[in-house]
Amino acid sequence: MTRQRWDVGLLGTLALTGFGLLYANGTLLVAAAIPLTYVLYGTLSRVPATIDVAVERSFDQPAPRPGETVTVTLSVENTGERVLTDLRLIDGVPPELAVTDGSPRACVSLTPGAETTCTYTVVAKRGQYDFDDPVVRLRSLAATESRTESIPADGDVTLSCANTVRDAPLRDATIPRAGTLPTDTGGSGLEFYATRQYQPGDPMNRVDWRHYAKTGTFVTVQYRQEQSIRTVIVVDARRVGRVTARPGYPTGAELSAYAGERLYDALEDAGLPASVTAVGVDEGRLDGLVGPDGLPWVDPEDGAHAGHARRVFGELQTIADENAESTALADVSEQRASSRQTDAEPPDGVAVAADGGPDERIRRLLARLPPNAQIVVCSPVLDEWPVELTRSLSVRGYSQVVVSPDVTDAATVGQRILGASRRRALDEIERTGAATVSWNLDQPIDTALERSLAHLIGGR
Numbered sequence: 001m002t003r004q005r006w007d008v009g010l011l012g013t014l015a016l017t018g019f020g021l022l023y024a025n026g027t028l029l030v031a032a033a034i035p036l037t038y039v040l041y042g043t044l045s046r047v048p049a050t051i052d053v054a055v056e057r058s059f060d061q062p063a064p065r066p067g068e069t070v071t072v073t074l075s076v077e078n079t080g081e082r083v084l085t086d087l088r089l090i091d092g093v094p095p096e097l098a099v100t101d102g103s104p105r106a107c108v109s110l111t112p113g114a115e116t117t118c119t120y121t122v123v124a125k126r127g128q129y130d131f132d133d134p135v136v137r138l139r140s141l142a143a144t145e146s147r148t149e150s151i152p153a154d155g156d157v158t159l160s161c162a163n164t165v166r167d168a169p170l171r172d173a174t175i176p177r178a179g180t181l182p183t184d185t186g187g188s189g190l191e192f193y194a195t196r197q198y199q200p201g202d203p204m205n206r207v208d209w210r211h212y213a214k215t216g217t218f219v220t221v222q223y224r225q226e227q228s229i230r231t232v233i234v235v236d237a238r239r240v241g242r243v244t245a246r247p248g249y250p251t252g253a254e255l256s257a258y259a260g261e262r263l264y265d266a267l268e269d270a271g272l273p274a275s276v277t278a279v280g281v282d283e284g285r286l287d288g289l290v291g292p293d294g295l296p297w298v299d300p301e302d303g304a305h306a307g308h309a310r311r312v313f314g315e316l317q318t319i320a321d322e323n324a325e326s327t328a329l330a331d332v333s334e335q336r337a338s339s340r341q342t343d344a345e346p347p348d349g350v351a352v353a354a355d356g357g358p359d360e361r362i363r364r365l366l367a368r369l370p371p372n373a374q375i376v377v378c379s380p381v382l383d384e385w386p387v388e389l390t391r392s393l394s395v396r397g398y399s400q401v402v403v404s405p406d407v408t409d410a411a412t413v414g415q416r417i418l419g420a421s422r423r424r425a426l427d428e429i430e431r432t433g434a435a436t437v438s439w440n441l442d443q444p445i446d447t448a449l450e451r452s453l454a455h456l457i458g459g460r
Contacts, residue, residue, distance in 0.1 A: 048147075051138050052080030053110075055153040057091070057131065063160050064124035066250045066258050067441050069100060070159060074134065075117045078110035085109050086139040089151075092132025097122040097159070098248015123248050124161040126258065126317045131157055195219045229372055230300070231267055231274045234365065235260040236379030236386060237316050238280030243382070245409035249441075252380030253280070255405035257316035259439065260378040263403070264309055273300035276309045277368065278316055279361050286315055293364040362389050366396065374399045377434075380407050381425050382418065390434045400434035402426070406441060 020028030060071040074091050091104035102120030133150040198218030208219045241253035267274045276298040289296045298308045379386045381404045408419035426436050
């Protein structure tokens with residue numbers, strides 16, 4: 001597309017010449033030479049018929065993880081035979097990706113064969129994002145004419161932020177026991193637990209014959225009983241966690257779902273069965289996976305549990321990114337404050353029922369949990385609900401780990417206050433006996449997962 005802007009100069013020339021002849025004014029005739037020169041200069045400095053440039057785009061990491069920054073490099077080379085005195089370009093950044101450093105725009109002057117680059121960084125979000133072709137605009141030396149074209153870019157086009165973790169460096173956290181967990185009850189096993197008086201029917205191989213030789217009485221040896229365990233991953237996808245510290249970054253609920261999926265894959269690789277559930281999901285969004293209690297549930301006994309788990313995590317990532325607002329962090333504090341001042345039904349995120357016990361979501365979750373389970377709660381911990389959940393689990397003797405991505409930035413006073421409230425809530429969770437892993441987003445997710453697995457499968 002070509003635009004010309006010499007019509008104003010031509011109009012001025014004709015006007016001054018006409019008035020000069022009409023009034024026989026030599027000054028106006030001489031003044032007409034000024035816009036006439038502008039018109040002649042613009043006519044001589046024309047843009048070429050085509051913009052001969054080659055554009056190449058590259059990512060420093062084509063498959064990042066959610067929340068990581070990706071450096072995009074855009075190279076432009078003048079492949080024609082004319083000097084491009086005023087070349088402007090803008091890269092086709094997907095609107096879902098936030099530019100945090102640098103600029104996808106550039107204004108350069110290129111001689112034939114010359115090349116220049118511009119770099120900028122974006123924040124990766126889960127999914128695949130296609131970059132549009134860069135738009136290039138060439139203006140003439142007199143700025144009277146311009147041509148705008150979309151130039152296909154070679155190199156990288158799609159930024160894929162996937163959740164594949166089969167190559168995750170989690171091998172140092174190998175399990176010390178294959179799918180079993182020592183308990184504080186006696187029974188059959190390998191580790192000595194206690195002795196008791198012999199009872200008819202006890203196996204003869206468990207009679208302590210040395211004790212009989214010394215005392216003449218029969219006692220039965222008990223060993224520490226080992227029971228099969230199951231890990232249950234609970235993802236907190238409630239509305240209160242669908243907030244970001246800064247625009248363009250993943251939400252707290254989105255990061256919680258991502259951590260849950262990474263942990264699920266790591267446990268699958270380690271040979272530990274894992275169940276998956278979530279709170280804050282509309283029943284209609286996961287048809288076939290939601291039970292009568294309104295909770296999505298995927299069990300290892302399900303023949304297609306891996307595919308169903310992927311479906312749950314994918315849906316969680318989708319809803320967690322809906323209506324995300326950076327200003328919502330302050331709204332969370334206001335919502336919690338208002339809930340303490342009214343007797344009406346508390347908003348989403350408040351976990352105390354009218355009788356002082358756990359809310360209905362926690363009751364339904366507790367009813368679903370199998371005995372002898374290890375619970376992993378993935379939550380940004382922006383309200384009291386995770387604290388109330390861990391308290392209820394602790395009363396029932398469940399082993400727990402809470403993985404919490406930190407989305408409380410210190411940019412505003414409200415965010416600093418919420419950050420202090422989150423740290424207090426994590427302290428409350430630790431006092432219930434649960435292990436807490438706070439994921440600082442400046443650190444790789446693998447760091448948080450290794451700490452989680454150390455608590456989960458290696459013991460505290």
